[in-house]
Amino acid sequence: MSSHDSGADESGHHLPAVEDWPKGYGEASWWPIVTAAGAVGMYLGAGLFVLAFGEEPLFLPIFGPFVFVLGVGLFLIGLYGWTYHAFVSHYWSRAxxxxxxxxxxxxxxxxxxxxxxxxxxxxxxxxxxxxxxxxxxxxxxxxxxxxxxxxxxxxxxxxxxxxxxxxxxxxxxxxxxxxxxxxxxxxxxxxxxxxxxxxxxxxxxxxxxxxxxxxxxxxxxxxxxxxxxxxxxxxxxxxxxxxxxxxxxxxxxxxxxxxxxxxxxxxxxxxxxxxxxxxxxx
The missing domain is CATH 1.20.120.80 (Cytochrome c oxidase, subunit III, four-helix bundle)
Structure with missing residues (x-):
């Protein structure tokens, strides 16, 4: 999808990034970045959970699951947006x-x-x-x-x-x-x-x-x-x-x-x- 004024697809749904940015790299979308940030949160939460055990725990056990759940939520939101943007929004009109x-x-x-x-x-x-x-x-x-x-x-x-x-x-x-x-x-x-x-x-x-x-x-x-x-x-x-x-x-x-x-x-x-x-x- 190239840049256009309305920032919306044919069905009227707003897409997260319609500018061709970075310039020269074709379609732009923030959804992969959101999904990757969610994956980082999942890994970080798992790491914090592991570090909460042992003789000298570095964190409280609740921190790891809390960060992990946030990461999962962000990951699923990014995945939904990415899937919709890449596959669903233009399904009926795309050749x-x-x-x-x-x-x-x-x-x-x-x-x-x-x-x-x-x-x-x-x-x-x-x-x-x-x-x-x-x-x-x-x-x-x-x-x-x-x-x-x-x-x-x-x-x-x-x-x-x-x-x-x-x-x-x-x-x-x-x-x-x-x-x-x-x-x-x-x-x-x-x-x-x-x-x-x-x-x-x-x-x-x-x-x-x-x-x-x-x-x-x-x-x-x-x-x-x-x-x-x-x-x-x-x-x-x-x-x-x-x-x-x-x-x-x-x-x-x-x-x-x-x-x-x-x-x-x-x-x-x-x-x-x-x-x-x-x-x-x-």
């Missing part, structure tokens, strides 16, 4: 095709996201080089983990089938398979919360229980946040689909969300191999 830049944008996002996971994975493998196991570990590779893994793998398959049904022009089956993906992802998230409950409440394993558990909760917690974000994105796509949007030649949002969900699935498989099954190898 089909020409959306390859959004697909490559998702590829770049996922590539940078690998760096975040890679940093915590590096910490975990560094811990593995020390005396192992650092503490007595609980039964990690349980039936709950296996069921959760099955749910997420199946959800990735249902997402793929949904996309194929959309491209084949079968909207009814597309909606069914997409809804199944949402349900399976929600069940997975519930299973992960149940696992946390068993570890923290029933067995007393927390972030302060040793190096392994700081890596365990860091990796699984970060992945859980990605699952939450994925469910929000799938929910947005599902609502837009019910409203009659998307067709075989207008599916860029479905494509990018599917890419993200497959990424979440692949990362979970790596997590199971490394910190669940791998932790049992002495």
């Amino acid at each position: 089909a095709s020409g959306d390859g830049k959004y697909r490559w944008g998702m590829v770049l996002f996922l590539t940078t996201d690998l760096g975040t996971f890679g940093a915590i994975f590096s910490y975990y493998f560094w811990v593995r080089l020390l005396e192992w196991p650092p503490v007595e570990l609980p039964q990690l590779l349980s039936s709950l983990v296996l069921i959760n893994t099955g749910l997420l793998v199946i959800s990735s398959l249902t997402m793929h089938v949904a996309h194929l049904r959309l491209r084949g022009g079968n909207r009814r089956r597309y909606l069914i398979w997409l809804g199944a993906t949402q349900i399976l992802g929600t069940l997975f998230l519930g299973g992960q919360l149940l696992e946390y409950y068993e570890f923290v409440v029933a067995e007393g394993f927390t972030l302060a229980s040793g190096f392994y558990f700081s890596a365990f909760y860091g990796l699984t917690g970060l992945h859980g946040l990605h699952v939450v974000l994925g469910l929000i994105l799938i929910g947005i796509v599902l609502l837009r689909s019910v409203a009659g949007q998307y067709s075989p030649d207008r599916d860029v949002s479905v494509t990018t969300v599917a890419m993200y969900w497959h990424f979440v699935d692949a990362v979970w498989i790596l997590l199971v191999a490394a910190i669940y099954a791998g932790a049992a190898v002495t």
